[in-house]
Amino acid sequence: xxxxxxxxxxxxxxxxxxxxxxxxxxxxxxxxxxxxxxxxxxxxxxxxxxxxxxxxxxxxxxxxxxxxxxxxxxxxxxxxxxxxxxxxxxxxxxxxxxxxxxxxxxxxxxxx
Amino acid sequence: xxxxxxxxxxxxxxxxxxxxxxxxxxxxxxxxxxxxxxxxxxxxxxxxxxxxxxxxxxxxxxxxxxxxxxxxxxxxxxxxxxxxxxxxxxxxxxxxxxxxxxxxxxxxxxxxxxx
Numbered sequence: 001x002x003x004x005x006x007x008x009x010x011x012x013x014x015x016x017x018x019x020x021x022x023x024x025x026x027x028x029x030x031x032x033x034x035x036x037x038x039x040x041x042x043x044x045x046x047x048x049x050x051x052x053x054x055x056x057x058x059x060x061x062x063x064x065x066x067x068x069x070x071x072x073x074x075x076x077x078x079x080x081x082x083x084x085x086x087x088x089x090x091x092x093x094x095x096x097x098x099x100x101x102x103x104x105x106x107x108x109x110x111x112x
Numbered sequence: 113x114x115x116x117x118x119x120x121x122x123x124x125x126x127x128x129x130x131x132x133x134x135x136x137x138x139x140x141x142x143x144x145x146x147x148x149x150x151x152x153x154x155x156x157x158x159x160x161x162x163x164x165x166x167x168x169x170x171x172x173x174x175x176x177x178x179x180x181x182x183x184x185x186x187x188x189x190x191x192x193x194x195x196x197x198x199x200x201x202x203x204x205x206x207x208x209x210x211x212x213x214x215x216x217x218x219x220x221x222x223x224x225x226x227x
Binding site: 041042045087100105 | 116145147154155156157160168201203205215216217218219220221
């Protein structure tokens, strides 16, 4: 599976949009981009995933560049409860099983 | 839906003792994953199962670690004998393999302390 690069930490003001970048320059054509987050002392939580089109759900939006070498997770109106570590992961879904490799992630601090 | 259930939530044991961590995946999910998380190494995949069969155990640190999934609703991760460096939070996750999405749902974790 391709590796990802994320900034170690970011700040965001409460109520503003949080834009979390991720580089995955070696992504393959059959690999999806997944985002998870981990709030302190809890298990990671799935947020969103995409292949090449932009995606939106009730939690966030995912913007994937046309060349698919990078993506941005957008939390449109960040709240204090969004303070967490956010993981960007790329993996194929057509290999045997769903082996998921977590990197160091981005620690997002939402400030009042 | 109860989500992924793990027990115990906390375990404190002495070096050399056997430790067994338990996991009940979400009903209907056919993939199960065991992870370990430490400050130094982050979140590491230890082993995962599809339809109760171990698929990849390359992340299991050494022979002291073993995992079983006797049926679709139960899995164990055993450490024998335990060592202080095994202290970590152990997460179990389950997923529905075959849908093409396969997001994983994590349990609350078991915090293991080996003294």
